[in-house]
Every structure is written in structure tokens, then in C-alpha cells.
Amino acid sequence: MDVGTGTGVDGERGDAAPLVIEARGLTKRFDAPAGGTVTAVDGIDLSVPANSTVALLGGNGAGKTTTISMIVGLLLPTAGSLRVLGRDMATDRHLALARMNFSSPYVDLPHRLTVRENLTVYGHLYGVQDLRARITAMAADLHLTDLLNRPAGKLSAGQKTRVALAKALLNDPVLLLLDEPTASLDPDTGDWVRGYLDSWRRRVGATIFLASHNMAEVERLCDDVLIMKGGRLHDQGSATALIARYGRKTLEEVFLDIARAEDAPVG
Numbered sequence: 001m002d003v004g005t006g007t008g009v010d011g012e013r014g015d016a017a018p019l020v021i022e023a024r025g026l027t028k029r030f031d032a033p034a035g036g037t038v039t040a041v042d043g044i045d046l047s048v049p050a051n052s053t054v055a056l057l058g059g060n061g062a063g064k065t066t067t068i069s070m071i072v073g074l075l076l077p078t079a080g081s082l083r084v085l086g087r088d089m090a091t092d093r094h095l096a097l098a099r100m101n102f103s104s105p106y107v108d109l110p111h112r113l114t115v116r117e118n119l120t121v122y123g124h125l126y127g128v129q130d131l132r133a134r135i136t137a138m139a140a141d142l143h144l145t146d147l148l149n150r151p152a153g154k155l156s157a158g159q160k161t162r163v164a165l166a167k168a169l170l171n172d173p174v175l176l177l178l179d180e181p182t183a184s185l186d187p188d189t190g191d192w193v194r195g196y197l198d199s200w201r202r203r204v205g206a207t208i209f210l211a212s213h214n215m216a217e218v219e220r221l222c223d224d225v226l227i228m229k230g231g232r233l234h235d236q237g238s239a240t241a242l243i244a245r246y247g248r249k250t251l252e253e254v255f256l257d258i259a260r261a262e263d264a265p266v267g
């Protein structure tokens, strides 16, 4: 299976879209500081189709970061299977990692290196061909040309976010994982970043899997929404379907219903 190579570049996807992320019974337990274990992710099944944008929602401690960390290969699952871009992450992780990337406002770039130096270091790590030209093109695309010689530590939050995106797109990923892509951005800059991500994804036929607490962002960007609670997948569907199913007006109201309910998970 080959996924995310530009099939369906027009943004349409049919029922037969191949799966970019496929998890079965995915589980992660940590040793708890006070003894015993914490089950951060509790046997979830995930099916993320190619050429889509999918959100992972959930309250604090629901298991989102742990799930994303397993998908990007930073954490090994305790149990279950995980295939990303058609590769088994237990045995062929390096083949999947070469075609994906990750961006989070909570992961800082080295402060003293300039933007260009940062992008050059990461470009070499990713083995990017024609790196100078690639950096020039990415900088123009993300309005960073005038910032290339500035130390990364001296940038505003909006500028840092654009640099982090340039870094995450350097290797031309077909799967982009994002943790809170617009956290700490003003509404105008956040809107620009959302518009950029959406048009980039449609242009190259990639897949975006993002964790967010911004419900309006999720409604605008995402084809599917997965809601985690207590390490389990509590519900899923399009934002429109979820809003209708819960008899609510917004995804935020659905989120609050789920967060405050004491019922058992349905999925």
C-alpha cells in the first residue's frame, strides 16, 4: 500500500481511502510515581484515512499527547498494534518517520541558532535535497524571509509558530501531526495558520492529525473528530454529526457534555 503520495489531490476522498494511521488495541501504561501504573491510553482503535484532517480531542490527561507520542515513535506502546503510512511501527518505524513530521508550540527550537541555522540543521537531519533552495522557498511561503538571520529565541509566538511549521514541512511530509497548532496565537495569526495548513494539506494531498483544545478550529479544519476520555476513545464522527447526535449547537457544547458526564465510554 502506498498512501499520501498525492492521490486525491483535489481534497476529495472516497470510502476506499487507504488508512494513514491504523491502531488496534493501542495501550500505554506508565509507572506511577507513587507506585503501581497509570493507564494513559487504554486499548484504543484508530483509523485515519489518507487525505483528511482528523482531530483528537479530550480534557487534560485524557491521553492525547501519549497517543501522538506513540504515533511519532517517541513512546513504545505497552500493547496493541500500530501501523503508520502502511508501516508497522514496531518493526519498520524508520520508513514511516521519513515521510511524516510533527510540530508543537511546546517544543522549542534552539534559541541561539538563527532561523536559517535551525532549518539547516533539521534539513540535514531529514536528508533534504537542495536544502538552500528548499529553505528559501519555505521561508517565502511562510513569510519568514526577513527573519532568516534572527535568533529563534528572539521571535514572537506567531513568528515561532511559522518557523516551527517550516521545520515540520521541510521533508515534504505526507502525514503531519500537530499538537495545539494555534496555541497562544492571536485570533488573526491563528486564522492565518489554519488557512495555511488547510490549503497546504489540500495542495499536496497530505493528512493532518492534530490535538487541539480549540473547538472552533476543529470545526473549521477537521473531517473527523475523535474524542478521548480517561485513556479511551469515547466517541467519534464529523463535527456536524457529533453536534446533531448530542442535540447541541457547537462542538464546544458537545465537548462539555462529554467532559462532565460520568457515563461509560461507547467506543
Ligand SMILES: Nc1ncnc2c1ncn2[C@@H]1O[C@H](COP(=O)(O)OP(=O)(O)OP(=O)(O)O)[C@@H](O)[C@H]1O
Pocket: 030, 031, 032, 033, 038, 039, 040, 058, 059, 060, 061, 062, 063, 064, 065, 066, 067
Ligand atoms: N511519563 C509519564 N509518567 C507517568 N504518567 C504519565 C506520563 N505521561 C503521561 N502520564 C499520565 O498519563 C495520562 C495521560 O496524559 P497525556 O499527557 O497523554 O494527556 P493529554 O490528553 O495530552 O492531556 P493535556 O491536554 O493536559 O496535555 C495522565 O494521567 C498523565 O498524568
